[in-house]
Amino acid sequence: MTLLGGPHLDARHLADAHDPADLLSRRGREATSSVIRDLLDWTRRPGMASLAGGLPAAELLPVARVGEAVARVLREQGPTALQYGPTDGEVALRERVAPTPSRAADVVVTTGSQQSLDLLARVLVDPGDVVVVEGPSYLGAISAFRSAGAHLVEVPGDAEGLDPEALAAAVAGGLRPKAVYVVAEFANPTGATLTAERRRRLAELAERHRFLIVEDDPYGALRFAGAPVAPLAERTERAVRLGTASKTLAPGLRVGWALLPPWLRDPVVRAKQAVDLHTSTLDQLVVADLLADEEFTAAHLARLRSTYERRCRALVAALARLGGGRFEVTPPAGGMFAWVALHRSLGLTADELLPAALDAGVAFVPGSAFHLGAGGELRMRLCFATLGEAELAEAVARLVAAVDRVAPGR
């Protein structure tokens, strides 16, 4: 054992290293506390109007219907509902979420979509492998791929989603992505929807350059404007499609699923076996019970959509009415988020605005948080799902007051 040596030595095993935290791995040492986590303490303050979260409307969570489902599941299935279950998930749920009966075997149930991302990162990414995300992108996906050691590369997006021509140019320039991550419908944070033409092009690139598309679809069922677009997974076999009960039924149940190409299924199941054995049996059976009740789900989704549509309109209207040109926004066609820009003439970034906004009693996530490097400085992600219409208007009023305090007269 080496007791003396230069800084190139691993300090963890020197006799004088007494800090137990020296035992941490590279991943354990990496401080990945996100802006959003840091904001949480603020958003919990009484009176704070938070546009920062990504929480479904609490008052629309189907509490009574879940209670019925649990009672039925326990009555009909007894101990089976509380016992260990198969790693790939309960058959009743896999059959329910598969696009066709023959594909139920390609569905793996996960502990929320976040776990789908983590499992995919594990089975696809060796340290240094390239994973493309849209700039800006969902922070949870970035964390999952980064934790596996991915070399993350941002390809720009706009109001029509990730730009496939920018991706094609990067590939022509030598980029070799293993996977491209997209939220194709009402993305987090942009609210943007990838157009049919861009999906066609992206699928074509995946096949030509043999990468995998990870199509994350938490919000697709929350469309309140425009016509549905066929999923990427229907256009190419080089796509994984992720679904979840978090935004449509209840996030607290932590039930998601991945529709996988057959060659990916066993690796994902084996990885999941080492990660948590399986997802809660009870929660899976509850979600299956709810999804099997087509009358309930249709009515419930209709209510979610109309509520979110009203709230989205209220937010956009308040930004126009109270904002007086300070804000710019392309209204999303669904989902939970609006991607609002501070007008360039204000000379103000969202990061500069945030402290004053919190002081004024309104929280949002600055756009820069969703970029790997520079970008999104003028943007704010505003969630319209959680607050009522009057609260949204009040939140915008506070935002205006904060802008005027930080950038008076501009």
Add this chain to the structure above:
Amino acid sequence: MTLLGGPHLDARHLADAHDPADLLSRRGREATSSVIRDLLDWTRRPGMASLAGGLPAAELLPVARVGEAVARVLREQGPTALQYGPTDGEVALRERVAPTPSRAADVVVTTGSQQSLDLLARVLVDPGDVVVVEGPSYLGAISAFRSAGAHLVEVPGDAEGLDPEALAAAVAGGLRPKAVYVVAEFANPTGATLTAERRRRLAELAERHRFLIVEDDPYGALRFAGAPVAPLAERTERAVRLGTASKTLAPGLRVGWALLPPWLRDPVVRAKQAVDLHTSTLDQLVVADLLADEEFTAAHLARLRSTYERRCRALVAALARLGGGRFEVTPPAGGMFAWVALHRSLGLTADELLPAALDAGVAFVPGSAFHLGAGGELRMRLCFATLGEAELAEAVARLVAAVDRVAPGR
């Protein structure tokens, strides 16, 4: 892009590589399907008496009490029970499982103990770091640490658990473990309990050589003989203690917890954030409700203990009565498993016996499955928790018949 080259080139990016499975990472390619997984298909056959599983007795799962808990939680907490929750877990549960109120902040709720193992592996293990496991050891721990790239080293154990002198000798010989994993009470697969003297010595080694003890305690509450021994985590701050509701309440809820030294808490919480955001809110609140009902838990645990004690005795008695010297076993003082040896004079390994046993209608896990390399060839892990007493006797009778078919006259 290189189109031609020798075998040193990465085949994944050659123009003629068309198998999409080429996208898999090292971890994704590793076939870690375990003997136990392969056995599952057999154990599901009608009429099979399975001693191979590790399932709690289904008829003792508290179905009605869980139903009550869900109803109360939904009635009292409403949407909160179905909403996103904090990554470190619900306060009600953390406070309930912490050894003292002041340590509730050091508890992180996990999606079963398996996730505690996976999170610890992530935040402690860089590829090549040494993790010590007892030989034999729990397969789920081996998978979790292996997935993080650990260099796993087996230190022998016996009927008194892992041998700390063997560990001390290995450390004196240059081994530098980052972590030592033990199931100190009624281990899986051996049923052994680490003695107080060995715990003292192991804690001393951890402090002197600055490794972390991972004390996994799924079975401690299932003691039906002998006196309790103080946990390792009460002897040294260099210990993590893992608990779970899986063996005492219901495995299907996937609720476990880790009691961490303060320096480990934030890294584990950050890792969990990227892995599944948090564990099911509803399931956590249900477990907290059950644990808060001390009358119920006392009666429930007493019933589990007495049932498992009767079954353990029935199994051991049948092995003696029907086995006629073919089997050797040290009866465990609790838990779910007996670690049975085939008598040396039979000249028969458990792996050789397994096919005949399955033919005869009885399944077990051969001891070799729990070792990293050689070892345990004569051993069988027999689970006495799942079957009733008469079924256990029948299973042993089938085992005897199988032995006699494979090793007649020996």
